Amino acid sequence: MLRDVDVSFCAGRVTGLFGPSGSGKSTLIRAIAGVQSNVRGTVTVLGDRPGSMAVRRALGYMTQSASVYEDLTVAENVRYFAAIRGDQVGDVLERVQLSSHANQLVRNLSGGQRARVSLAAALVGRPRLLLLDEPTVGLDPLLRRDLWQLFGQLAGEGAALLVSSHVLDEARHCDEVILLRDGRIVAQLTPAELSARTGTDDLDEAFMRLIERR
Amino acid sequence: MSGARTLATARRVLLQLRHDPRTIALMLLVPCVLETLLRLIYAHHRTTFDQAGGPLLAFFPLTTVFLVTSIAL
Numbered sequence: 001m002l003r004d005v006d007v008s009f010c011a012g013r014v015t016g017l018f019g020p021s022g023s024g025k026s027t028l029i030r031a032i033a034g035v036q037s038n039v040r041g042t043v044t045v046l047g048d049r050p051g052s053m054a055v056r057r058a059l060g061y062m063t064q065s066a067s068v069y070e071d072l073t074v075a076e077n078v079r080y081f082a083a084i085r086g087d088q089v090g091d092v093l094e095r096v097q098l099s100s101h102a103n104q105l106v107r108n109l110s111g112g113q114r115a116r117v118s119l120a121a122a123l124v125g126r127p128r129l130l131l132l133d134e135p136t137v138g139l140d141p142l143l144r145r146d147l148w149q150l151f152g153q154l155a156g157e158g159a160a161l162l163v164s165s166h167v168l169d170e171a172r173h174c175d176e177v178i179l180l181r182d183g184r185i186v187a188q189l190t191p192a193e194l195s196a197r198t199g200t201d202d203l204d205e206a207f208m209r210l211i212e213r214r
Numbered sequence: 215m216s217g218a219r220t221l222a223t224a225r226r227v228l229l230q231l232r233h234d235p236r237t238i239a240l241m242l243l244v245p246c247v248l249e250t251l252l253r254l255i256y257a258h259h260r261t262t263f264d265q266a267g268g269p270l271l272a273f274f275p276l277t278t279v280f281l282v283t284s285i286a287l
Contacts, residue, residue: 071230080229083222105233 002027002183005041009162009176011128014148014155016171017164018207019180025164026064028180029131032162033061046129057085060127064134066114068106068121075102078120087125095150096120097143112139119147123154130154132163136170148173168203179207186210237282245274 002024009015017025030036031043034051045055068077074093082089093099096116101109106117119135132151136144148170155161155175163174171177172191179186187210189197198206231237249271256263 069226069230071233072226073233076226076229080222080226083225084219086218 002031005183005185007178007185007188009160009178011160012155012158013175014151014161014163014173016174016177017162017180018168018171018177019166019186021166023180024183025166025180026133027183029061029133029162029164033059033131055129058128060122060125060130062115062119062122062130062132062135066106066111066118068114068117070107071105073103073105074098074109074117074120077106077117078124081121081124085125089124090126092120092123095123097146112143115139116147126157126159128159130159130161130163132161134164134166136165136167144170168207171203179210181211240282241275241278244278245271248274 005028017028019025027036031039032045032050034055043050046058048055078089078092093102096119098113098116098120101113106114115135115138122130136147151161151163174191176188176190177194178188194206195201198209200206200209249267252267252270253263
C-alpha cells in the first residue's frame with residue numbers, strides 16, 4: 001500500500017507520523033519493526049536489517065491495539081515483559097501514570113488505560129528505538145499532553161521515537177513531522193517549517209494546503 | 215527460546231490461571247464429583263467400578279483440561 005517512501009528519523013528526536021486512517025502509518029511502522037511482509041526496497045534500523053536480533057533487543061513497539069494480557073494485573077503484565085527482556089521493570093508505570101492501578105486486572109480497565117499498559121510494556125528495558133502506533137488515541141487532553149511530554153523526555157534521554165497519530169494538532173509536540181497520504185509521503189519537515197511553508201499556524205489547514213499544492 | 219523466557223512464560227500462564235478460580239474449580243472439582251456419582255451409580259456392581267474407576271480418574275481431568283483449553287483460554 002505504501003509507495004515511493006523515502007524517510008529517515010534519528011535518535012534524540014520525536015518524529016511524528018501523521019495522516020488520515022488508511023494512509024499507511026501502521027504499515028510503515030510495521031515495516032520498521034520487521035513484522036510487515038512483502039517489503040520491497042531497503043529498511044535500515046540502527047545500521048541493521050529490521051527484525052534482526054540486535055534490533056529487536058533495542059526496540060520498543062507499541063501496536064495499535066493494546067497487546068497485553070487481559071487476565072493479568074497491570075503490574076504482572078509489565079513484570080512479565082521485563083522478564084522476557086531480561087531487564088528490570090523500573091519506573092515505567094509511574095511514567096505512564098498507572099502506578100495507582102498496578103494491582104487491577106487489565107480486563108477491568110478502560111481503553112485508554114489499556115493503551116497505556118501497552119505503552120508501559122513497550123518502555124520496559126529502556127529501548128533505544130521506540131515505535132508507538134497511535135499511543136494517544138482515546139485519551140483526555142491532559143493525559144495526551146503529559147504523554148507527549150514523556151515522549152520529549154525519552155528523546156532527551158537519547159531514544160529515537162516514531163509516534164503515529166491522526167490528530168494533526170499533535171504535530172506541534174514533535175521535533176519533526178512526516179505527513180502521509182494514500183501511501184505516499186507528502187512531506188517531512190519540522191512543525192515550524194510546516195507553518196512557514198504554508199503560512200498558517202493551524203496544522204489541519206497547513207496539511208490541506210500542502211496537499212492542494214501538489 | 216531461552217530457559218529464562220520459558221520460565222517467565224510458564225509463570226505468566228500460572229498467574230493467568232490464578233485469576234480464574236472457576237477454571238481451577240472445573241479442573242479439580244468436576245472429576246471428583248463425577249467419580250463419586252459413578253461410584254453411587256455402580257453401587258451394586260462393585261467389580262465394574264473397581265475396574266473402570268481407576269482409569270476414569272485419570273480420564274476425567276484430561277477431558278476437563280481439554281474443554282478448558284479449547285473454550286475458556
